[in-house]
Amino acid sequence: MKNTTYSSMILGAWQSLPIFILGIIDATVFGFLARRASLSFSESVLMSGFVASGTAQFLALNAWVKPLPIAILLTGTLLVNLRYLVLGATLRPLFAGMPKRLSLPALFFFYDENWALTSREMRKGTGSAAFFFGSGAAIYLSWVAGTAAGYILGDQFRWIGNWGLDFAFVVIFAAILADHWNGRQSVEPWAVAAIVACAFRHWITGEWYVLAGALAGSITAIRGAFKQK
Protein backbone atom coordinates (compact mmCIF):
# COMPACT_ATOMS: atom_id res chain seq x y z
CA MET A 1 0.00 0.00 0.00
CA LYS A 2 1.27 3.45 -0.89
CA ASN A 3 2.33 5.71 1.93
CA THR A 4 0.01 8.55 0.93
CA THR A 5 -2.97 6.19 0.81
CA TYR A 6 -2.19 4.99 4.28
CA SER A 7 -1.76 8.48 5.72
CA SER A 8 -5.01 9.68 4.12
CA MET A 9 -6.79 6.79 5.80
CA ILE A 10 -5.33 7.72 9.17
CA LEU A 11 -6.18 11.38 8.55
CA GLY A 12 -9.76 10.39 7.76
CA ALA A 13 -10.06 8.34 10.93
CA TRP A 14 -8.50 11.15 12.98
CA GLN A 15 -10.79 13.81 11.50
CA SER A 16 -13.82 11.75 12.43
CA LEU A 17 -12.83 11.58 16.10
CA PRO A 18 -15.59 13.94 17.29
CA ILE A 19 -18.07 11.99 15.18
CA PHE A 20 -16.67 8.73 16.54
CA ILE A 21 -17.35 9.80 20.12
CA LEU A 22 -20.81 11.13 19.35
CA GLY A 23 -21.51 8.11 17.15
CA ILE A 24 -20.91 5.80 20.08
CA ILE A 25 -23.44 7.76 22.10
CA ASP A 26 -25.99 7.71 19.29
CA ALA A 27 -25.47 3.98 18.85
CA THR A 28 -25.92 3.28 22.56
CA VAL A 29 -29.31 4.95 22.28
CA PHE A 30 -30.08 2.59 19.39
CA GLY A 31 -28.91 -0.44 21.39
CA PHE A 32 -31.00 0.64 24.34
CA LEU A 33 -34.12 1.16 22.22
CA ALA A 34 -33.55 -2.07 20.29
CA ARG A 35 -33.65 -3.97 23.55
CA ARG A 36 -36.90 -2.28 24.48
CA ALA A 37 -38.31 -3.18 21.05
CA SER A 38 -37.49 -6.78 22.03
CA LEU A 39 -34.79 -7.42 19.45
CA SER A 40 -32.27 -10.01 20.63
CA PHE A 41 -28.68 -8.98 21.27
CA SER A 42 -27.44 -10.66 18.09
CA GLU A 43 -30.25 -9.13 16.01
CA SER A 44 -29.35 -5.65 17.24
CA VAL A 45 -25.63 -6.01 16.65
CA LEU A 46 -26.06 -7.72 13.27
CA MET A 47 -28.46 -5.03 12.16
CA SER A 48 -25.93 -2.33 13.06
CA GLY A 49 -23.16 -4.36 11.44
CA PHE A 50 -24.87 -5.10 8.14
CA VAL A 51 -27.34 -2.26 7.63
CA ALA A 52 -25.26 0.39 9.42
CA SER A 53 -27.81 3.13 8.80
CA GLY A 54 -29.06 4.99 11.85
CA THR A 55 -32.13 6.50 10.18
CA ALA A 56 -33.29 3.19 8.71
CA GLN A 57 -32.63 1.31 11.94
CA PHE A 58 -34.46 3.73 14.23
CA LEU A 59 -37.34 3.64 11.77
CA ALA A 60 -37.32 -0.18 11.74
CA LEU A 61 -37.65 -0.30 15.53
CA ASN A 62 -41.03 1.40 15.22
CA ALA A 63 -42.29 -1.32 12.89
CA TRP A 64 -40.60 -4.25 14.68
CA VAL A 65 -43.75 -6.20 15.64
CA LYS A 66 -44.12 -9.92 15.07
CA PRO A 67 -44.92 -11.14 12.48
CA LEU A 68 -42.44 -8.72 10.93
CA PRO A 69 -43.87 -6.48 8.17
CA ILE A 70 -40.91 -7.08 5.86
CA ALA A 71 -42.32 -5.12 2.91
CA ILE A 72 -42.84 -2.08 5.14
CA LEU A 73 -39.37 -2.39 6.63
CA LEU A 74 -37.76 -2.57 3.20
CA THR A 75 -39.81 0.29 1.73
CA GLY A 76 -38.96 2.46 4.73
CA THR A 77 -35.28 1.66 4.32
CA LEU A 78 -35.45 2.52 0.62
CA LEU A 79 -37.15 5.85 1.24
CA VAL A 80 -34.94 7.12 4.05
CA ASN A 81 -31.76 6.01 2.28
CA LEU A 82 -32.63 7.24 -1.19
CA ARG A 83 -30.43 10.23 -0.44
CA TYR A 84 -27.35 8.00 -0.72
CA LEU A 85 -27.87 7.85 -4.50
CA VAL A 86 -27.56 11.61 -4.64
CA LEU A 87 -24.71 11.86 -2.15
CA GLY A 88 -22.89 8.99 -3.85
CA ALA A 89 -23.05 10.72 -7.22
CA THR A 90 -21.03 13.62 -5.80
CA LEU A 91 -18.26 11.18 -4.82
CA ARG A 92 -17.62 10.05 -8.38
CA PRO A 93 -14.28 11.88 -8.82
CA LEU A 94 -12.85 9.86 -5.92
CA PHE A 95 -13.70 6.50 -7.39
CA ALA A 96 -13.15 7.23 -11.08
CA GLY A 97 -10.62 4.80 -12.47
CA MET A 98 -10.48 2.75 -9.30
CA PRO A 99 -10.88 -1.03 -9.65
CA LYS A 100 -14.25 -2.36 -8.47
CA ARG A 101 -12.64 -4.77 -6.03
CA LEU A 102 -11.54 -1.69 -4.03
CA SER A 103 -14.40 0.74 -4.66
CA LEU A 104 -17.28 -1.67 -3.98
CA PRO A 105 -16.12 -2.67 -0.47
CA ALA A 106 -15.18 0.95 0.34
CA LEU A 107 -18.71 2.08 -0.53
CA PHE A 108 -20.10 -0.08 2.25
CA PHE A 109 -18.52 2.40 4.68
CA PHE A 110 -20.61 5.26 3.38
CA TYR A 111 -22.46 7.35 5.96
CA ASP A 112 -23.73 10.91 6.06
CA GLU A 113 -20.92 11.92 8.37
CA ASN A 114 -17.93 10.65 6.40
CA TRP A 115 -19.56 11.85 3.20
CA ALA A 116 -19.73 15.33 4.72
CA LEU A 117 -16.12 15.19 5.93
CA THR A 118 -14.95 13.90 2.56
CA SER A 119 -16.85 16.54 0.60
CA ARG A 120 -15.12 19.12 2.77
CA GLU A 121 -11.73 17.62 1.87
CA MET A 122 -12.70 17.52 -1.81
CA ARG A 123 -13.34 21.24 -1.74
CA LYS A 124 -9.86 21.76 -0.39
CA GLY A 125 -8.52 19.52 -3.14
CA THR A 126 -7.35 16.86 -0.70
CA GLY A 127 -10.26 14.44 -0.86
CA SER A 128 -9.46 10.81 -1.58
CA ALA A 129 -11.08 7.39 -1.49
CA ALA A 130 -8.64 6.46 1.28
CA PHE A 131 -9.81 9.39 3.41
CA PHE A 132 -13.41 8.36 2.75
CA PHE A 133 -12.68 4.78 3.77
CA GLY A 134 -10.68 5.74 6.89
CA SER A 135 -13.36 8.06 8.23
CA GLY A 136 -16.12 5.59 7.29
CA ALA A 137 -14.44 2.66 9.01
CA ALA A 138 -14.01 4.68 12.23
CA ILE A 139 -17.68 5.67 12.21
CA TYR A 140 -18.69 2.07 11.48
CA LEU A 141 -16.74 0.81 14.49
CA SER A 142 -18.34 3.36 16.78
CA TRP A 143 -21.80 2.42 15.51
CA VAL A 144 -21.42 -1.33 16.05
CA ALA A 145 -19.56 -1.08 19.37
CA GLY A 146 -22.02 1.52 20.65
CA THR A 147 -25.00 -0.68 19.76
CA ALA A 148 -23.58 -3.56 21.79
CA ALA A 149 -22.77 -1.26 24.72
CA GLY A 150 -26.21 0.34 24.70
CA TYR A 151 -27.92 -3.05 24.61
CA ILE A 152 -25.94 -4.30 27.58
CA LEU A 153 -25.89 -1.13 29.67
CA GLY A 154 -29.47 -0.14 28.85
CA ASP A 155 -31.06 2.38 31.14
CA GLN A 156 -27.88 4.02 32.36
CA PHE A 157 -27.73 6.13 29.19
CA ARG A 158 -30.97 8.00 29.61
CA TRP A 159 -29.31 11.21 30.83
CA ILE A 160 -27.88 11.80 27.36
CA GLY A 161 -30.89 13.78 26.13
CA ASN A 162 -30.42 16.37 28.88
CA TRP A 163 -26.83 17.09 27.98
CA GLY A 164 -27.42 18.62 24.58
CA LEU A 165 -25.82 15.60 22.98
CA ASP A 166 -28.99 14.78 21.07
CA PHE A 167 -28.21 17.99 19.22
CA ALA A 168 -24.63 17.00 18.46
CA PHE A 169 -25.18 15.77 14.93
CA VAL A 170 -26.94 18.95 13.91
CA VAL A 171 -23.90 20.82 15.21
CA ILE A 172 -21.44 18.66 13.27
CA PHE A 173 -23.32 19.13 10.02
CA ALA A 174 -23.58 22.87 10.70
CA ALA A 175 -19.81 23.10 11.19
CA ILE A 176 -19.13 21.26 7.94
CA LEU A 177 -21.71 23.43 6.22
CA ALA A 178 -19.71 26.54 7.18
CA ASP A 179 -16.85 25.24 5.04
CA HIS A 180 -19.05 25.16 1.95
CA TRP A 181 -19.72 28.89 1.99
CA ASN A 182 -18.96 30.44 -1.39
CA GLY A 183 -19.58 34.10 -0.67
CA ARG A 184 -22.53 35.99 -2.05
CA GLN A 185 -23.42 33.38 -4.66
CA SER A 186 -24.33 30.97 -1.84
CA VAL A 187 -26.99 33.23 -0.32
CA GLU A 188 -29.83 32.49 -2.70
CA PRO A 189 -29.44 28.68 -3.05
CA TRP A 190 -28.92 28.25 0.70
CA ALA A 191 -31.98 30.30 1.55
CA VAL A 192 -34.11 28.36 -0.93
CA ALA A 193 -32.82 25.00 0.35
CA ALA A 194 -33.48 25.96 3.97
CA ILE A 195 -36.99 27.24 3.32
CA VAL A 196 -38.03 24.28 1.14
CA ALA A 197 -36.57 21.76 3.60
CA CYS A 198 -38.33 23.36 6.58
CA ALA A 199 -41.61 23.58 4.66
CA PHE A 200 -41.43 19.92 3.62
CA ARG A 201 -40.51 18.83 7.11
CA HIS A 202 -43.42 20.76 8.52
CA TRP A 203 -46.19 19.90 6.07
CA ILE A 204 -45.19 16.63 4.45
CA THR A 205 -44.39 13.53 6.45
CA GLY A 206 -41.45 11.25 5.82
CA GLU A 207 -37.84 11.90 5.02
CA TRP A 208 -38.36 13.74 1.73
CA TYR A 209 -37.41 17.12 3.11
CA VAL A 210 -33.66 16.60 2.68
CA LEU A 211 -33.95 15.63 -0.97
CA ALA A 212 -36.52 18.34 -1.67
CA GLY A 213 -34.46 21.10 -0.05
CA ALA A 214 -31.22 19.93 -1.64
CA LEU A 215 -32.69 19.79 -5.14
CA ALA A 216 -34.45 23.14 -4.82
CA GLY A 217 -31.25 24.79 -3.58
CA SER A 218 -29.06 23.24 -6.27
CA ILE A 219 -31.44 24.16 -9.06
CA THR A 220 -31.40 27.74 -7.78
CA ALA A 221 -27.60 27.66 -7.88
CA ILE A 222 -27.59 26.39 -11.48
CA ARG A 223 -29.99 29.10 -12.59
CA GLY A 224 -27.72 31.66 -10.94
CA ALA A 225 -24.68 30.26 -12.77
CA PHE A 226 -26.42 30.32 -16.15
CA LYS A 227 -27.63 33.88 -15.61
CA GLN A 228 -24.02 34.99 -15.06
CA LYS A 229 -22.98 33.48 -18.38
Next chain:
Amino acid sequence: MNIDSTAAIAGMALVTYLLRAGGVWLAKRVPPNSRTELLLQNLPACVLISIVAPAALQHGVSGVAATLTTILVMARTRSLLLATLSGILFIFLLRAWT
Protein backbone atom coordinates in the same frame (compact mmCIF):
# COMPACT_ATOMS: atom_id res chain seq x y z
CA MET B 1 -32.35 -15.75 15.43
CA ASN B 2 -35.44 -16.75 13.49
CA ILE B 3 -35.98 -16.65 9.79
CA ASP B 4 -38.10 -13.51 9.50
CA SER B 5 -35.72 -11.25 11.40
CA THR B 6 -32.80 -12.65 9.40
CA ALA B 7 -34.68 -11.88 6.19
CA ALA B 8 -35.59 -8.39 7.39
CA ILE B 9 -32.02 -7.52 8.37
CA ALA B 10 -30.54 -9.01 5.18
CA GLY B 11 -33.10 -7.16 3.05
CA MET B 12 -32.49 -3.84 4.77
CA ALA B 13 -28.75 -4.34 4.40
CA LEU B 14 -29.04 -5.12 0.68
CA VAL B 15 -31.31 -2.16 -0.08
CA THR B 16 -29.00 0.20 1.80
CA TYR B 17 -25.84 -1.09 0.15
CA LEU B 18 -27.30 -0.88 -3.36
CA LEU B 19 -28.20 2.77 -2.75
CA ARG B 20 -24.73 3.47 -1.34
CA ALA B 21 -22.91 1.92 -4.27
CA GLY B 22 -25.50 2.99 -6.87
CA GLY B 23 -24.83 6.73 -6.72
CA VAL B 24 -21.23 6.47 -7.93
CA TRP B 25 -22.34 4.10 -10.68
CA LEU B 26 -25.14 6.44 -11.79
CA ALA B 27 -22.83 9.45 -11.82
CA LYS B 28 -20.58 7.79 -14.42
CA ARG B 29 -23.39 8.36 -16.87
CA VAL B 30 -23.45 12.12 -16.32
CA PRO B 31 -21.81 14.09 -19.16
CA PRO B 32 -19.09 16.54 -17.98
CA ASN B 33 -19.87 20.30 -17.95
CA SER B 34 -23.59 19.63 -18.14
CA ARG B 35 -26.33 21.07 -15.98
CA THR B 36 -26.47 17.76 -14.16
CA GLU B 37 -22.82 18.03 -13.22
CA LEU B 38 -23.34 21.59 -11.99
CA LEU B 39 -26.24 20.24 -9.94
CA LEU B 40 -24.00 17.61 -8.38
CA GLN B 41 -21.38 20.23 -7.47
CA ASN B 42 -23.96 22.28 -5.65
CA LEU B 43 -25.71 19.40 -3.92
CA PRO B 44 -23.41 18.84 -0.91
CA ALA B 45 -23.93 22.27 0.63
CA CYS B 46 -27.65 22.16 -0.10
CA VAL B 47 -28.00 18.68 1.43
CA LEU B 48 -26.26 19.89 4.58
CA ILE B 49 -28.42 22.95 4.95
CA SER B 50 -31.55 20.86 4.35
CA ILE B 51 -30.55 18.63 7.26
CA VAL B 52 -29.45 21.46 9.54
CA ALA B 53 -32.16 24.10 9.06
CA PRO B 54 -35.24 22.00 9.97
CA ALA B 55 -33.42 20.28 12.85
CA ALA B 56 -32.25 23.60 14.30
CA LEU B 57 -35.73 25.04 13.99
CA GLN B 58 -37.22 22.00 15.71
CA HIS B 59 -35.07 22.73 18.77
CA GLY B 60 -36.45 26.26 18.97
CA VAL B 61 -34.55 29.45 19.70
CA SER B 62 -31.73 27.65 21.51
CA GLY B 63 -31.32 25.28 18.55
CA VAL B 64 -31.04 28.11 16.05
CA ALA B 65 -28.67 30.07 18.33
CA ALA B 66 -26.41 27.05 18.90
CA THR B 67 -26.31 26.32 15.17
CA LEU B 68 -25.34 29.91 14.34
CA THR B 69 -22.66 29.84 17.06
CA THR B 70 -21.18 26.69 15.55
CA ILE B 71 -21.10 28.19 12.06
CA LEU B 72 -19.44 31.36 13.36
CA VAL B 73 -16.78 29.47 15.32
CA MET B 74 -16.12 27.26 12.32
CA ALA B 75 -15.75 30.26 10.01
CA ARG B 76 -13.27 31.85 12.46
CA THR B 77 -11.22 28.85 13.53
CA ARG B 78 -11.68 26.25 10.74
CA SER B 79 -11.54 23.62 13.48
CA LEU B 80 -14.27 20.99 13.41
CA LEU B 81 -13.62 19.95 16.99
CA LEU B 82 -13.73 23.50 18.41
CA ALA B 83 -16.82 24.40 16.44
CA THR B 84 -18.68 21.24 17.47
CA LEU B 85 -17.75 21.57 21.13
CA SER B 86 -18.77 25.22 21.29
CA GLY B 87 -22.14 24.42 19.69
CA ILE B 88 -22.85 21.62 22.14
CA LEU B 89 -21.64 23.63 25.13
CA PHE B 90 -23.80 26.53 24.01
CA ILE B 91 -27.02 24.51 23.86
CA PHE B 92 -26.14 22.76 27.12
CA LEU B 93 -25.72 26.08 28.92
CA LEU B 94 -28.86 27.54 27.37
CA ARG B 95 -30.88 24.54 28.52
CA ALA B 96 -29.36 24.59 31.98
CA TRP B 97 -30.25 28.28 32.23
CA THR B 98 -33.84 28.12 31.10
